[in-house]
Structures are given as C-alpha cells and as structure tokens.
Amino acid sequence: MTPLAALDYASVIVFAISGALAASRAQLDLVGFAFVACLTAVGGGTLRDVLLNRDAVFWIADPAYIVIACLVAAVVFFTAHLFESRQKALMWADAVALSVAVAAGAGVALKLGQPPVIVALMGVATGCFGGLMRDVVCNEVPLVLKQGELYASAALAGALALLFASYIELPSIFEFIFCGILTFTLRAGSMIWGWSLPVYKSRPPKN
Amino acid sequence: MTPLAALDYASVIVFAISGALAASRAQLDLVGFAFVACLTAVGGGTLRDVLLNRDAVFWIADPAYIVIACLVAAVVFFTAHLFESRQKALMWADAVALSVAVAAGAGVALKLGQPPVIVALMGVATGCFGGLMRDVVCNEVPLVLKQGELYASAALAGALALLFASYIELPSIFEFIFCGILTFTLRAGSMIWGWSLPVYKSRPPKN
Amino acid sequence: MTPLAALDYASVIVFAISGALAASRAQLDLVGFAFVACLTAVGGGTLRDVLLNRDAVFWIADPAYIVIACLVAAVVFFTAHLFESRQKALMWADAVALSVAVAAGAGVALKLGQPPVIVALMGVATGCFGGLMRDVVCNEVPLVLKQGELYASAALAGALALLFASYIELPSIFEFIFCGILTFTLRAGSMIWGWSLPVYKSRPPKN
Numbered sequence: 001m002t003p004l005a006a007l008d009y010a011s012v013i014v015f016a017i018s019g020a021l022a023a024s025r026a027q028l029d030l031v032g033f034a035f036v037a038c039l040t041a042v043g044g045g046t047l048r049d050v051l052l053n054r055d056a057v058f059w060i061a062d063p064a065y066i067v068i069a070c071l072v073a074a075v076v077f078f079t080a081h082l083f084e085s086r087q088k089a090l091m092w093a094d095a096v097a098l099s100v101a102v103a104a105g106a107g108v109a110l111k112l113g114q115p116p117v118i119v120a121l122m123g124v125a126t127g128c129f130g131g132l133m134r135d136v137v138c139n140e141v142p143l144v145l146k147q148g149e150l151y152a153s154a155a156l157a158g159a160l161a162l163l164f165a166s167y168i169e170l171p172s173i174f175e176f177i178f179c180g181i182l183t184f185t186l187r188a189g190s191m192i193w194g195w196s197l198p199v200y201k202s203r204p205p206k207n
Numbered sequence: 208m209t210p211l212a213a214l215d216y217a218s219v220i221v222f223a224i225s226g227a228l229a230a231s232r233a234q235l236d237l238v239g240f241a242f243v244a245c246l247t248a249v250g251g252g253t254l255r256d257v258l259l260n261r262d263a264v265f266w267i268a269d270p271a272y273i274v275i276a277c278l279v280a281a282v283v284f285f286t287a288h289l290f291e292s293r294q295k296a297l298m299w300a301d302a303v304a305l306s307v308a309v310a311a312g313a314g315v316a317l318k319l320g321q322p323p324v325i326v327a328l329m330g331v332a333t334g335c336f337g338g339l340m341r342d343v344v345c346n347e348v349p350l351v352l353k354q355g356e357l358y359a360s361a362a363l364a365g366a367l368a369l370l371f372a373s374y375i376e377l378p379s380i381f382e383f384i385f386c387g388i389l390t391f392t393l394r395a396g397s398m399i400w401g402w403s404l405p406v407y408k409s410r411p412p413k414n
Numbered sequence: 415m416t417p418l419a420a421l422d423y424a425s426v427i428v429f430a431i432s433g434a435l436a437a438s439r440a441q442l443d444l445v446g447f448a449f450v451a452c453l454t455a456v457g458g459g460t461l462r463d464v465l466l467n468r469d470a471v472f473w474i475a476d477p478a479y480i481v482i483a484c485l486v487a488a489v490v491f492f493t494a495h496l497f498e499s500r501q502k503a504l505m506w507a508d509a510v511a512l513s514v515a516v517a518a519g520a521g522v523a524l525k526l527g528q529p530p531v532i533v534a535l536m537g538v539a540t541g542c543f544g545g546l547m548r549d550v551v552c553n554e555v556p557l558v559l560k561q562g563e564l565y566a567s568a569a570l571a572g573a574l575a576l577l578f579a580s581y582i583e584l585p586s587i588f589e590f591i592f593c594g595i596l597t598f599t600l601r602a603g604s605m606i607w608g609w610s611l612p613v614y615k616s617r618p619p620k621n
Contacts, residue, residue: 023407024407026352026354027354027406027407027408028352028354028406028407029355029360029403029404029405029406029407030360030404030405031359031360031363031404032351032352032358032359032360032406033407034359035331035335035351035359038328046258050257050258050464051460051464051471051474052474053469053470053471055260056260057258057260060258060259060321060325063322063324063325066324066325066328067324077407080407081408114474115477117477117480117481118474118477118480121452121477121480124449128449132551136343136550136551137339137343137349137352138352139348139349139352141553142551142553144446144449145440145442145446145551145552145553147440147441147442148443151446152445152446152448152449153443153444153445153446156445196443197443197444197445198443198444199441199442199443199446200437200438200441200442200443200447200491200494201441201495230614231614233559233561234561234613234614234615235559235561235613235614236562236567236610236611236612236613236614237567237611237612238566238567238570238611239558239559239565239566239567239613240614241566242538242542242558242566245535253465257464257465262467263467264465264467267465267466267528267532270529270531270532270535273531273532273535274531284614287614288615343550344546344550344556344559345559346555346556346559
C-alpha cells in the first residue's frame with residue numbers, strides 16, 4: 001500500500017467515526033449511520049478527485065473504502081452510548097480526520113504536479129469538505145465556521161508545511177507527518193486552550 | 208427508448224413534482240419553481256454521472272429532461288392549490304421518485320460493470336441526493352434524516368433486490384421492477400404504518 | 415485575455431467580495447474569510463466546468479483566480495467595518511456578481527456548442543450557485559429563495575438575452591453586455607422598487 005492510499009484509509013476511518021457520531025446525535029437507524037458515515041468519509045476526497053479530473057474517484061476505484069466506512073458506522077451504532085460526551089468525541093475524531101485528510105489532499109495534488117496554490121487549496125478543501133457536508137446535512141453549525149477556532153487555518157498551515165517539506169526535498173513520508181502533526185497541534189490547541197486568530201469584529205456602536 | 212432512459216424520465220418527472228411542491232411551500236415565483244424542480248429532478252442523476260465519469264451528464268446529453276422538469280414546474284405552479292395537503296403530496300411524490308431513481312442509479316452502475324458495493328451505493332445516492340438537495344436548499348429537515356422512518360434503508364433494500372435479480376440472471380426489466388416495488392413498499396409502509404428500524408438511543412440519564 | 419476570461423475574473427472578484435462580507439457577518443478570522451470568499455467566487459464556475467466536462471476546472475487551469483479571491487478577502491477583512499450596512503453591500507456585490515456570472519456561464523456553454531436549453535440553464539446555474547453555496551454554508555436563507563424578488567428570474571432573462579443576441583449574430587462582446595445589463599437591471603429593480611413576478615399563494619382558508 002502506498003503512503004497516499006494509507007492516508008486515504010486512515011482519513012476514511014476517522015471521518016466515518018465522526019459521521020456516525022453525528023448520526024447518533026440525530027438518532028438515526030443503522031442505515032442512516034452508514035449513510036452519514038459514508039458521506040463524511042469520502043466527501044472531501046471525492047471533491048478532490050472530481051476537481052483534479054483523476055481517472056476514477058478513489059472509492060470507486062477501490063470499493064473497500066465504502067465497506068470500511070459502513071463497518072465503522074455499525075461499530076459506532078452499538079458502542080456510541082459508551083462515550084461520556086458524544087459531541088466531544090465527534091470533535092476529536094473530526095480533528096484527527098482533518099489532519100490526515102489535509103495531508104491526503106495536498107499529497108495527491110502535489111503528486112499530480114499541481115502548482116503550490118492548488119496544492120494548498122486541495123489540502124484545505126479535502127480536509128474541510130467531508131465535515132462541512134456532515135454538518136450541513138445534519139443541520140448543525142459547520143465546525144469550519146465556528147467563531148474563534150482554528151479550523152481552515154489549521155488545515156492551511158498543515159498544507160503549507162507539506163509544501164515546505166517538499167520544497168526542501170524531504171522524503172514524502174515526512175511531508176505527510178509534518179503536515180498532519182502541525183494541523184492536529186493547531187486544531188487541538190484551539191480546542192483545549194482556545195488558540196485563535198483575531199476575528200472580524202463589527203464596530204461596537206451600530207450594526 | 209431504453210428501459211434505463213425511461214427510468215430517468217420517470218424519476219425526473221416525479222422528482223420535479225416534489226421539488227415544485229417544496230417551492231410552493233416556500234412561496235416562490237414561476238422561475239423559482241422551475242429552479243427547485245430542476246435541482247431536485249436532476250440532482251441525484253447528475254451526482255451519479257459525475258462520480259461514474261460518464262461521457263456526459265444525462266440531461267446535457269439530452270436537454271429534453273430539463274424542458275420536462277420546467278413544464279412540470281409550471282403545471283404544479285397553477286395546480287398546487289388543488290391539493291388538500293401539499294406536504295403530504297410532496298412526501299408521496301418523493302416516495303415514488305425515490306423508488307424509480309434507485310433503480311435508475313443502480314441500473315446504470317450495473318451496466319457499467321461496477322462491483323456490487325458501488326452498484327448499491329449508486330442506487331442509494333441517486334435516490335437520496337435529489338431530495339436531499341431540495342430539502343437543504345429549501346431549509347427543511349432532509350427527509351433522509353427524519354428519525355424512525357425508512358428512507359435510505361428502503362433505497363438500500365431496493366438496490367440489493369436489483370443486485371439479487373441480476374445475480375439470478377433475470378431479464379433487466381425485472382431487476383428494475385423488483386427494485387422499485389420493494390423500495391416503494393418499504394417507504395410507503397413507513398409513511399402509513401410507521402415501519403422502522405430500531406434507532407440509536409442515548410442512555411436515559413445523561414446527554 | 416479573452417472576453418470570457420475577463421468575465422470569469424470580474425465574477426470571481428465581485429463574488430469574493432460578497433463571500434467575504436458574509437464571513438464578516440459570521441465573525442470569522444482571516445482564513446475563514448478566504449475560505450468563504452473562494453467558495454463563493456469559484457462555486458458556480460466550478461459546477462459549470464464539471465458538468466460540461468471541460469478539460470480542467472478554470473481555477474485549476476489558472477490558479478491566479480484563487481490568489482485574487484484571497485487578496486479580496488484580506489482587503490474586505492480590514493475594510494468591512496467602513497460599510498454603513500454590510501448586508502446591503504453584500505446584496506449589491508451579489509447582484510453585480512450574478513450579472514457577470516450569468517454571462518460567463520452562458521457564454522462558455524454557447525462556445526462549446528451546447529443547445530439553447532443548456533446554455534440558458536448553465537447561465538442560471540453559474541450565476542446562482544456560488545451565492546447559494548455561500549448562503550447554505552453560512553446558514554442564511556439563500557437569496558435565490560427570497561420570496562417576491564427577481565433572482566433566478568433575472569438570471570434567466572439575462573441568459574435568454576444572450577441567446578437572442580447570438581441568434582441575430584451580434585459580436586460576442588455585445589451578447590455579454592446585453593446579458594449582464596438586463597440581469598443587473600432586473601435584479602436592481604427588484605431590490606430598489608420591489609419588482610417581482612407573481613408568487614405562488616396557498617388558499618387563504620387552510621394550509
């Protein structure tokens with residue numbers, strides 16, 4: 001298995017967990033769990049593959065991804081009640097999945113010889129879209145739009161780290177590691193210690 | 208006309224009805240009706256064709272689909288007030304459309320030689336996505352996410368029936384019929400008698 | 415630069431402004447501004463290019479579009495507080511972007527030799543989808559669905575004007591000008607003087 005395929009597998013598993021946890025909050029049945037888990041798990045990578053015009057979307061080329069997402073959904077269906085807080089579990093699963101998916105997205109774009117701007121954007125889009133679709137479909141406020149949290153910013157920083165590692169010609173496995181660790185550190189720091197960038201504030205008097 | 212094209216036509220007509228009824232609930236004008244009707248009518252099939260990398264999306268290859276969806280929207284615009292309950296009419300139109308679209312989606316994937324997992328998923332995705340987009344755009348809770356109803360489950364059962372019929376080598380017209388009838392029966396039973404699968408329940412004490 | 419590329423640039427800039435203004439209403443940080451601005455700016459054109467199966471999505475073929483959308487987002491981040499009403503500014507930016515994007519969408523479809531129905535639809539879809547995605551993601555009621563306003567209708571009229579200009583064989587620059595001016599006039603008239611088409615009304619007694 002290539003490192004890129006391993007990243008796709010890891011991101012599918014962790015995103016499927018976060019999707020199934022969102023389904024548990026919406027109190028769906030087993031098939032509903034599988035539906036939201038699959039949507040979340042392959043959403044970002046599908047967007048990447050369609051936009052980059054790859055020969056086939058990754059999960060159509062290898063249906064094992066779908067089987068795995070469904071198995072994960074089934075496991076979560078029977079064990080989600082064990083979590084102290086499913087919302088917290090969802091957010092941590094999402095953070096791990098984001099970190100892995102950014103590396104997977106940017107890595108594929110880099111391998112296809114895209115320019116740096118597209119590599120960075122594909123990293124951010126692959127990372128953010130699965131979760132965005134999960135939240136839009138489940139009618140929750142998208143995590144990517146929560147005020148005062150690093151999310152798209154963490155993804156962008158990770159993608160830039162990958163570009164830098166590639167620029168100084170590190171072996172590609174280190175590109176992925178740097179990207180994933182930086183993204184996860186920033187996202188986790190934001191969740192635990194409230195790290196954030198300054199947000200836009202309207203003038204106090206009006207509006 | 209091939210059976211697959213006939214299925215696409217039927218699904219476009221019935222989904223367009225459900226989309227136009229949703230537009231009537233949002234009190235849009237005639238062009239708004241046509242917009243939501245087209246979105247709902249071709250949403251699922253478009254997703255299918257883009258994911259499966261077909262030469263052209265079905266309604267670009269044959270614009271008659273769009274003309275039909277617009278005509279349907281116009282008819283509903285002038286007759287929707289005749290329905291006793293537009294919400295109920297919407298749900299039944301959606302149930303019929305779902306049944307037809309699952310057969311259309313799974314049938315195309317099967318004909319392209321996709322493996323069973325992808326055939327089943329394409330059936331579910333083609334069936335569910337038009338209605339999902341209609342509900343997200345019109346800001347209603349997606350039918351596919353209503354608790355305690357068979358929806359994605361009905362679609363999945365229908366797609367599996369189609370796979371089984373194909374496995375025992377029935378003529379393809381029977382594949383479509385079995386798939387459509389099973390999907391519709393399950394969905395209708397859920398709407399009338401409340402058939403459902405057990406849903407996820409959080410522990411009573413907390414969360 | 416061809417007129418079609420110029421239209422894409424103009425539409426990216428003005429949609430990016432509207433996206434960044436939506437981000438300011440959601441009080442996001444700088445990267446959040448860039449995210450919503452890019453999504454809004456390239457959403458419609460991306461849909462058009464994927465559906466029409468063009469060799470590459472326009473902003474992947476030329477990443478300058480993304481760079482521009484990010485710069486616009488940064489400028490809005492630091493200047494949005496200068497607007498008297500950001501909601502009003504957003505709606506006018508959206509109106510200009512709609513007018514330009516309809517011309518860009520219909521123009522590309524016409525150049526690819528698509529039949530009139532598809533040209534009209536691509537104009538409407540390219541015009542409406544960027545803003546639709548912005549509003550769905552930011553959890554606002556989509557402008558395209560506001561009751562009693564010309565929006566999809568204005569886009570459709572503009573696309574038909576372009577088709578007419580092409581039919582009487584005017585130079586293509588006039589096609590774009592007629593299309594853009596008609597769309598903008600109808601949209602602006604709707605915003606200022608309340609121009610509208612009759613909307614669907616349910617019967618008074620029940621519903």
